[in-house]
Amino acid sequence: MADDAYRRGYDLIDWSKPLPKIHKPRIAPARGAFPCPMLASDMLDEPLYSGADGKLYTSKAALRASYLPSGNPDGIRYDEVGNETIPLTPPETDTSGIDASIQKAISRLNA
Secondary structure (H helix, E strand, C coil), X not given: CHHHHXXXXXXXCCCCCECCCCCCCCCCCCCCCCCXXXXXXXXXXXXXXXXXXXXXXXXXXXXXXXXXXXXXXXXXXXXXXCCCCCXXXXXXXXXXXXXXXXXXXXXXXXX
């Protein structure tokens, strides 16, 4: 019975008065120190090669337009996939050739 009264918003001691409203302070949303909107530029820092038509582009919109059938000489739609970088593996070297070259250079130096 008392829990019902509390849920309805009445004080448990004096049933004639409703409970006081609790005013929570409004927390401002997190904002950056620089007060301006973030802008995403269409320009690329360095020209990017398009594999669809073989040209260099400095505009993202123009590059993506070259992926469409109307924008490349093949008339094929190409898909832009991912932005991951492929890790480069160092080439395997033949150490026997290096050792022989070093020995040859040392013998020339001593002669």
